[in-house]
Amino acid sequence: MTDDVEDLALDGDGFDLSLLLPFQITQLSTKLAAQARLILARHGDLSLPQWRIIRVIATGLSNRSTYIRKSAGIDKSQFSKTVNALADAGYVTTAPCGEDQRQFEIHLTGKAIAAHARLAPELDARQRHLLAALTPEQREMIFPAIHALAQAASSIDFLKTPEFED
Amino acid sequence: MTDDVEDLALDGDGFDLSLLLPFQITQLSTKLAAQARLILARHGDLSLPQWRIIRVIATGLSNRSTYIRKSAGIDKSQFSKTVNALADAGYVTTAPCGEDQRQFEIHLTGKAIAAHARLAPELDARQRHLLAALTPEQREMIFPAIHALAQAASSIDFLKTPEFED
């Protein structure tokens, strides 16, 4: 196993590290990513960022590059590179966007649609598995809590500016 | 700003992506890391992984490499490289470990202690800031919820093994 990390980490055997919120979130995020990678690896060769993009496009809400990029929550640079990789691997095709010539449209190929059909049920099952691990009360407040934290994590206004004394 | 990502992301303007738990956690984790990096950058040149290691050592609970590595939740490879970088930068010194010759001891230098003294209050303030963004109920259940999710994220047993049909 490469699960070398978790022994102490999330169980907080050591000290008050178990009370550090950012640390716990990071560890959880790492585990979720690893779990997702496991599932992806069992059904093909899509990487996690590639899958995120395909998943967004598969909703069919828009094929505009900016919409997809922002929905997937990926930064411009990584998005550009990942889309190119998807195109090279035959998962998507791109076309110029009439209304905004800075953007472009992205369309799934049959290959991507097939991959999505195989993977979506598994990842949906995982989502249910995760939610089932929470109590009903936890399920209710987890999303608002995450949103509140994201808000609080967006700035460092709460700190006075560093001393200008040298 | 490079805050190009968050516009749609966490506010979920688009579709049901706002209901995807792993996605939300990942986004939150990303924001928290960015916020931490901002604070670190204002007070020196420590990287986030470097700071994590110093913080653990500063608790004084143990100087054994394995304990520190697991407490910091960093994998073996990255830990090895980061500790070397810390040593090169004069933040830590290492010494052989008598009882277990595979491990080694890590000790903070004055430079690291000074950096810790400057940074710890700021990061503590952030922790308070984050917790203050939650309601008392949310504060109470956030840690158990994270723990439950981490548990559920540790395996993919909930999926039946992939079909062996080809």
Place this chain on the structure above:
DNA sequence: CGAAAAAGGTTGACATGTCCACATTTTGAA
């Protein structure tokens, strides 16, 4: 209109994270 600002995408440099193979030491069991 026309210039400045903003948004979009690309690229390169670099940091961070993951995975694997290896050598050494320790542990555990035959």
Place this chain on the structure above:
DNA sequence: TTCAAAATGTGGACATGTCAACCTTTTTCG
């Protein structure tokens, strides 16, 4: 004791993520 298994750290290869500079198109506003 002795040998296999496990744990530890290291290093290399590679994936992912971040940041900044740049060019083009669109939007904003005087």
